[in-house]
Amino acid sequence: MSDKVFSLRFSDIKWLFIFSYFISVVIDSMMILSFNVNFIPYLTLLILLFWSTQILNQTHLFSAFVLGLLFDASMSTPLGSHSLIFVTITFLMLRSRLRFKGYPLWQQSIIVGSYFILFQVMSWFIFHPVLKGNALFYYWSEPLLAILIWPVLTQIMHKLTHRSVFS
């Protein structure tokens, strides 16, 4: 029981795991392709960070790499560039995930925000994004939005996870 509460087992939540990634990739693609909104942080990366703090017997680096490749194909960026950023951020989260789990939600949000700042900095150096006018403001507001989204996302995911494990 304590094992389930502290570290989730993949077999218990495999459908939720796959479904959450599918939905997050669809929402991220929708933001870019349908609504042309460029200031929402990647929901997929938030979900990746969430699972890497909940399923402790896996490194999630392979998931990070594959998701990065999918984003490269979707965003028409050089193959491996998003993978590099995703893997770096996941690796940093892996180094401190046990401590991270013990922090209150507001503190977790600030750490997630700092990971998104790193994401934007790495994107800046790798992709040289074209930022004119409001685009510059939107680009750097993504970490702030990630801070706001993280508590809501974790609450929703915790409820869904609880339902999957104990049903």
Next chain:
Amino acid sequence: MVMDHYSHLLSNFRNLLLTTIDPIERTATLPLDIYNWMQQDYTTINQLQMRNQQLETENLLLKAQQQQMGKLKLEINRLNRLLGTASQMSSSSVQIANVNSYSETPLAHFYTLNKGSLDGVKINQTVIDAKGLIGQITSLTPSSSRVQLITDPDIQVPVRIQRTGQRGILNGLGHNQLSLMFIPTSSSIKEGDLIETSGLGNIFPEGHPVAIVTKVNLLKGEPYYEIFARPMADLNLSQKVLILSKKPENTDVR
């Protein structure tokens, strides 16, 4: 990353990845499809009649222009024969495609079209609309294709100024802006000049309008002008585009 950026060695792998996420992207564009469908559904008969009349007039004008084009083509061929040079003209066959989605992010600008490798589309084909050049096909799935737009910061188009024939390179700047490079300060250029493809590099066919010069700056001590341009094509509005495929004409080489 380096291999993908500097060569096409991974293009098949990219196409495979795009094919994998094609269903996801189709799901993602559903809200846009529904919006377009609803917009079409609420078009009144009056609007349709007016549109029909407008299109009929346009069709008539185009037919008249095409008659002249045939005559001009023959004349150019005759002049080429007189000069003893091989004809540079090549006719293109076209394929009409619908724009599934348009994306303008700080990282890339692209269209997703509803025609793919099963429809005979190939990588590097040129895409135009009624007004001018749109871009080039960069990746394919069996049922869709990606077009890198001319405003994408990673694209460079060999062009020339229609009025003077001066050659240069057009570079995407994003936000519906382009910059024309390598035009020496000794050459003549002014705002409103039309820029067309030069055909160099054999990727973009010659003579298609690309952009209009909007600003010319003379920088002190620099050998080239700083030139800004606006694309001719309606990149934000185009719903239907043409994919050009090269079909060289039989030419007499003397």
